[in-house]
Amino acid sequence: MWWLLLLPTLVLADTVATDEKVLGVYYFTPMFGHVHQSSVGTSASLTTIQCSHPVKVIESSKVSVGAEWAYVQVADYRGFLLKQFLSEKRPDCFQGKYPKFFDAFNLDLAELYYWGRLNDQYIQGETRVK
Numbered sequence: 001m002w003w004l005l006l007l008p009t010l011v012l013a014d015t016v017a018t019d020e021k022v023l024g025v026y027y028f029t030p031m032f033g034h035v036h037q038s039s040v041g042t043s044a045s046l047t048t049i050q051c052s053h054p055v056k057v058i059e060s061s062k063v064s065v066g067a068e069w070a071y072v073q074v075a076d077y078r079g080f081l082l083k084q085f086l087s088e089k090r091p092d093c094f095q096g097k098y099p100k101f102f103d104a105f106n107l108d109l110a111e112l113y114y115w116g117r118l119n120d121q122y123i124q125g126e127t128r129v130k
Contacts, residue, residue, distance in 0.1 A: 020060040026070075026086040028053045031094060032116040035079040039069035041120055046077040048109070048116045051093035055081065 034045040035055075049055070056073040063071050069080045095102045107115075 019062065020058050023057040023059050024088070025054050026057055026072075026088060027090045028055060028081070029085050029087050029091045030119050032112060033081070033085060033119050034113075034116045035072060035074050035077055035081060036120075037079055039066050039080045041082075043080075045113065045116070046079040047074055048112045049074060050112075051095055052090055055086065057086070 028049050028051060031051050033049055035047050035049060037044040037046055053074065057070050058073055058078070060071060065071050065080065068082055068084070070083050070086060072079065072081050
């Protein structure tokens with residue numbers, strides 16, 4: 001009978017969960033990057049990810065996302081990634097093409113963080129110079 005006391009909480013939790021919708025599983029395309037706390041490129045990093053890492057793109061009425069950003073879930077973290085870094089197909093990554101060479105770098109967590117932040121600040125696009 002103790003579970004009757006939890007019933008309103010369980011029903012409320014179920015209605016909150018239905019507010020979100022998984023739009024699909026996408027793959028991260030740059031070599032390194034970060035899942036951000038907010039939809040600003042300089043915001044705090046929640047976790048570091050590598051090329052070809054799968055992420056769930058989520059739609060939620062509680063989270064406002066700009067046109068350039070996607071609200072994502074990576075493991076236990078929910079945050080933001082630039083949409084230009086996501087692909088529906090698993091990309092061919094340097095790490096996958098040359099695993100022995102990449103493993104020889106022996107990158108630690110601090111270096112992965114650094115390279116991910118560097119990629120976040122790198123502006124990609126085409127030049128307009130003629």
